[in-house]
Amino acid sequence: MSTVKRKTQSKPMDMSEETLLKSFKPASDAPTLTSLAELEEKEIKKLKNVGLDFSEHERIGTYIQTNCGVAKCDCHMEGVELMPITEALKKYDWLKDYWWKLVAKEKDVFTKETAAHLDNGYFIRALPGAKVVYPVQTCLYIRSENVAQRVHNIVIAEEGSELHVITGCSTHPDLTSALHIGVSEFYIKKGAKLVFTMIHNWGENVYVRPRTGVLVEEDGVFLSNYVSLKGVKSVQTYPTARLAGRRALARFNSVIVAPEGTVMDSGSRIILDAPETRGEIVSRTISYGGKVIARGHLVGNAPGIKAHLECNGLILAENGVIHAIPELEAHLADVDMSHEAAVGKIAQDEIEYLMARGLSEEDATATIVRGFLNVKIEGLPPELDAEIQAAVAESHKGI
Amino acid sequence: MLHIEDLWVDVHGKEVLKGIDLHIEKGETHCLFGKNGSGKTTLLMTLMGFSGYKVKHGRIVFKGVDITHLPVNERAKLGLGISLQRPPTLKGVKLKDMLKFCESVPGLGKNLAIQYGFDSFLERDVNLGFSGGEIKKSELIQLLAQGPDFTLLDEPESGVDIENLHLIGEMIKKLLQKDVHRNRQKSGLIITHTGFILNYVAADKGHVMMNGKMLCRGNPQEIFEGIQKYGYQECMKCQL
Numbered sequence: 350m351s352t353v354k355r356k357t358q359s360k361p362m363d364m365s366e367e368t369l370l371k372s373f374k375p376a377s378d379a380p381t382l383t384s385l386a387e388l389e390e391k392e393i394k395k396l397k398n399v400g401l402d403f404s405e406h407e408r409i410g411t412y413i414q415t416n417c418g419v420a421k422c423d424c425h426m427e428g429v430e431l432m433p434i435t436e437a438l439k440k441y442d443w444l445k446d447y448w449w450k451l452v453a454k455e456k457d458v459f460t461k462e463t464a465a466h467l468d469n470g471y472f473i474r475a476l477p478g479a480k481v482v483y484p485v486q487t488c489l490y491i492r493s494e495n496v497a498q499r500v501h502n503i504v505i506a507e508e509g510s511e512l513h514v515i516t517g518c519s520t521h522p523d524l525t526s527a528l529h530i531g532v533s534e535f536y537i538k539k540g541a542k543l544v545f546t547m548i549h550n551w552g553e554n555v556y557v558r559p560r561t562g563v564l565v566e567e568d569g570v571f572l573s574n575y576v577s578l579k580g581v582k583s584v585q586t587y588p589t590a591r592l593a594g595r596r597a598l599a600r601f602n603s604v605i606v607a608p609e610g611t612v613m614d615s616g617s618r619i620i621l622d623a624p625e626t627r628g629e630i631v632s633r634t635i636s637y638g639g640k641v642i643a644r645g646h647l648v649g650n651a652p653g654i655k656a657h658l659e660c661n662g663l664i665l666a667e668n669g670v671i672h673a674i675p676e677l678e679a680h681l682a683d684v685d686m687s688h689e690a691a692v693g694k695i696a697q698d699e700i701e702y703l704m705a706r707g708l709s710e711e712d713a714t715a716t717i718v719r720g721f722l723n724v725k726i727e728g729l730p731p732e733l734d735a736e737i738q739a740a741v742a743e744s745h746k747g748i
Numbered sequence: 749m750l751h752i753e754d755l756w757v758d759v760h761g762k763e764v765l766k767g768i769d770l771h772i773e774k775g776e777t778h779c780l781f782g783k784n785g786s787g788k789t790t791l792l793m794t795l796m797g798f799s800g801y802k803v804k805h806g807r808i809v810f811k812g813v814d815i816t817h818l819p820v821n822e823r824a825k826l827g828l829g830i831s832l833q834r835p836p837t838l839k840g841v842k843l844k845d846m847l848k849f850c851e852s853v854p855g856l857g858k859n860l861a862i863q864y865g866f867d868s869f870l871e872r873d874v875n876l877g878f879s880g881g882e883i884k885k886s887e888l889i890q891l892l893a894q895g896p897d898f899t900l901l902d903e904p905e906s907g908v909d910i911e912n913l914h915l916i917g918e919m920i921k922k923l924l925q926k927d928v929h930r931n932r933q934k935s936g937l938i939i940t941h942t943g944f945i946l947n948y949v950a951a952d953k954g955h956v957m958m959n960g961k962m963l964c965r966g967n968p969q970e971i972f973e974g975i976q977k978y979g980y981q982e983c984m985k986c987q988l
Contacts, residue, residue, distance in 0.1 A: 699836045701798050704820035705829070706850045706894060713821075716849075720840025720873075 360526070360554075360582075367458050369556060373497035373528045376468045381418025382492065391522050392492075399517025399548040401488050408515075410473075412487040416496060417468035428479025429512070430472070434501055437472035444472075447503055451534040451562025451591075459530045459558045463499040470501040470532075475510035475541070484513035484546070489531065491520045491555070497528040504533070506541035506569075513544040519551065526554040526582075533561040537569035539594065546574040548737075551581040553610060559586040567594025567623070573601045575615070576737055580608040580639070587644060589618040592626035602724045603632040604741070607639030609666065616644025616674075621654040621684075628656040633722050636662070636669030646676040649684035658688035663695060663721055749774045749935050750795075750898055755806035757794050764790045766960040767806070772898075772953075775932030777924050779946065779968040780939045782957035783980050788939045789833060791957070792900045795937075796830045797823050810898065829896025831887040833903050833939075838874040843886060846874050850893040857893035864889060864915065880907020881916075888919040899923050899936040905945045917948025926950065943972040956983050 360372060382388070385403075388396075393403065402408050410424030410431040424431035438444055454464045471487050491498050506512045520527050529551075537543045551557060565571050571590055590599040601617035619628035634641045647656040662671035675688040695717050703713035722741045750772045757765035764787050772778050782788050794801040795808060797820040807816045815823050838846070847857025847870075861867045866885055875883055884904055891899060901920065908916050921927065925934040926949065938945060946968060954968030956975075963983050964971070974982060 696836060697799055699838055701820050702832070702836055702838070703846075703849065705796055705798075705824055705832075706846065706890060707821055707824045708849050709821055710819065716841060716845070717838065720838060723840035 370458050370462055373495055375466060376417040376496045376498040379416045379493035379496045382415040382420040385420055395519055395522050399519050399550045400515045401486060401517045407483045408486045409481055409483045410485040412471045414469055415490045415492045419469060426481055428476045429481060430474040431485055432472050434470040434472045447536060451564055452532050452560045460560055463501055463530050463532050466499055467501055468499045472503050473514060474505040475507055475512040477507040478509045480511040484515045487516045489518045491527040491529060494524055495526050499530045501532040505536045506538060506543045508538045509540045511542045516547045518549050520555050524552055528556045531559040535563040537565045537571050539566045540568045542570040544572045549577040550579045553580045554582045556582055557584040561588035563590035565592050565597040565599055569597045571599045575603040578606045580611050583612045585614045587616040591620045591622055593622050595623050596625045598627045600629040604722050604724055605634045607636045607641045609638030611639030614642040618646040620648040621656055622650045624651045625653040631659045631724055633724055634662040634671055636664045636671050638666040638669050640670040642672045644674045647686055649679040649686050652683040655685040660690040662692040751809040753807050756804040757790055758802045758804055759790055764960050768962055772935055774935060776952045777936045779951040779954045780957055781971060781975060786957045787960040788957055789902055792902050795900055796820060827897035829891045829894050830900040831891055831904055835875055837876045841874050843872055843874050844870040847893050850890045852895050860889045860892050881909055881912050884908055884916055891923055897934055901938045903939050903941055920949045946972055958983060
C-alpha cells in the first residue's frame with residue numbers, strides 16, 4: 350500500500366449534519382463550465398469511469414451538470430424528453446404534482462436546503478408507449494473546491510414505456526472536499542419499466558446525501574443498480590420504492606467497495622402496498638478498512654406479495670466494519686418474505702479449493718472477490734458492464 | 749511416487765492420524781477402506797495440504813520432494829490433484845472459469861465437459877445447486893483438465909446413481925491411465941466406503957484404516973469381500 354496520501358481538507362468527525370452543510374459554499378457561487386471542451390484530460394478519464402460515453406454512441410441523450418450549471422443537455426430520441434429541471438418546472442405546470450411528492454421537503458437539513466436553494470437537476474420523461482433500447486446518460490459533477498451541489502431530479506416513465514437511465518456522479522480528480530445532495534423522485538406508471546443505474550466515483554473527502562423516492566404502479570418494473578467502488582468520505586442513502594399497483598416489481602442491486610476512510614451507509618427499502626407485488630434487494634459489500642452499513646427493509650402490506658432481501662459482506666482488512674441490518678416487516682399472514690445476510694472473511698476452504706486447481710493464494714482470493722461482486726446487473730450496455738467488471742478486478746489490487 | 753512416513757496429524761487439537769505409513773509407486777492405484785471417522789478423509793486433506801490438518805510428526809515425500817509443509821498450489825504444480833467429497837460452492841465463479849484455471853491445454857476443459865455431457869453446467873456457478881452426482885462429475889472433469897500425476901479421490905461414487913456410476917468409473921479409469929498397461933505413469937489413492945467403484949476401476953492394493961492407523965493391506969477385492977461379509981469388526985479382531 351502506498352504511503353503517500355493526498356493532502357485532504359479534513360472536517361471534524363463529530364460534526365452535526367447542519368454544521369457540515371454550513372461548512373460548504375453553495376455551488377451557485379462557484380464557476381460553471383460552459384463547454385465540455387474545457388474539461389481536462391484527467392477529468393474526462395474519471396467521467397468515463399462512471400459510465401459517461403462522450404461519443405454518445407449507444408446513448409439517446411446526455412445531461413451533464415457541473416456545479417450548478419448545465420454543460421450539456423440534449424436528447425435525440427422521439428418519445429423521450431430530457432431537460433434541466435428548472436426549465437421543466439417552467440414548461441409544465443403539472444410537474445408540481447410530482448414535485449416533492451415522494452421525498453418529504455422537511456425530511457432533513459439536506460432536503461430543506463435543496464428546497465430552499467435548488468442548483469438544478471434533470472427531468473427525464475418517456476412518453477406513453479415509448480420504448481428505448483439505449484440509455485439516457487446523466488452526470489452530476491462537482492468541479493470546484495468545497496462546494497455543496499444541490500440537485501433535484503424527476504424521472505417519469507409514462508404508461509407502457511421503457512426507459513434506461515445511467516447516472517454517473519463524480520468530483521474533479523484534484524478536488525478534496527465537496528458535498529452532493531441529490532433529491533430524486535421516480536414515477537413508473539402502469540406497465541412501464543425504468544432501469545436506473547448509478548455509478549459513484551467521488552473523492553476521498555466528499556460527502557454524499559442522496560434522497561430518493563420511487564413510485565411503481567400496476568405491472569410497472571423498477572430496477573436499480575448502484576455501484577460504488579472508490580473511496581468517499583461519507584455516503585448516506587436509503588432509497589424507498591413504493592409498489593402501489595398490482596404485480597408491480599422493484600429490485601435494488603448494490604455493489605459497494607469501501608476502502609479505508611470511507612463510511613458508506615447504504616440501504617434500500619421496498620414497501621409492497623398492492624397485491625402480488627414483488628421486491629428484491631441484493632447488496633454485496635466489501636470493506637478494505639472502511640465502514641459499511643448495509644441496510645434493507647421490506648414492508649409487506651398486501652396479500653400474495655413476495656419479497657427477498659440479501660446482504661452479503663466481506664471484510665478484507667483488519668480494521669474493516671460491515672454492519673448488515675436486514676429488516677422484514679409483514680402486516681398480514683399471506684406474504685412470502687425472506688432474507689439472508691452473511692458477513693465475514695473469505696472462507697479458507699474456497700481459497701484452498703482453487704489452490705488445489707493450481708491457483709496462487711492471491712489469484713484464488715481475487716477470483717472469489719470477483720465472484721462475490723458479480724451481481725447480475727440487468728440492462729447494462731455490454732461495454733459498461735465490462736468496465737464495471739474491470740473496476741471490480743482493479744478494486745482488489747487497491748489494498 | 750508417494751511416500752508417507754510415520755504421519756501424525758491433529759485436527760482442531762484432536763489427534764486423528766496416529767503414525768501412518770503408506771507407499772504408492774508410479775502407475776499404482778490404491779484403495780482405502782474404513783469406517784466413518786477412521787481418518788481417511790483427514791489423510792487425503794493432509795496430503796493435499798489443506799489448512800486445519802496439522803502435521804505433528806512424520807513426513808510426506810512426493811516425487812522425491814518433501815511436501816509436508818508446502819502450500820496447496822505448490823503441491824498441485826508438482827502433480828497432485830484431489831476430488832473432494834464435499835467441495836465448497838463458489839458463488840459467482842462459473843464452471844467454465846474453474847476449468848480454465850485447471851486446464852493444461854486451452855479449451856481442454858470445455859471439450860471434456862461436452863464429451864461427458866456436462867456442457868450445460870459451464871455457465872453455472874461451481875457446485876451451486878449441483879446434485880451429489882453432478883458434484884462428482886464436475887470434480888472429475890476438473891481433474892481430467894488438470895491431468896495430475898497422482899490423484900486423490902474421496903468417495904468418488906457417493907451420491908452417484910447407478911446409471912452414472914459407469915460413467916464416473918470411465919472417467920476415473922482415464923484419469924488413472926487404466927488403458928495403459930506398460931509404463932503407466934499415473935497413480936491414485938481412492939477412498940471408498942461402499943467399494944462399488946471397484947466394480948469399475950481395478951486397484952492394485954487395498955488398505956484398511958481404523959482409528960487413525962493402518963490395520964492391514966492386501967488384495968483390494970479380497971479385503972472388500974471380507975468387509976462385506978464380516979464388517980469392520982473383523983478387522984478389529986484381526987488387529988488383536
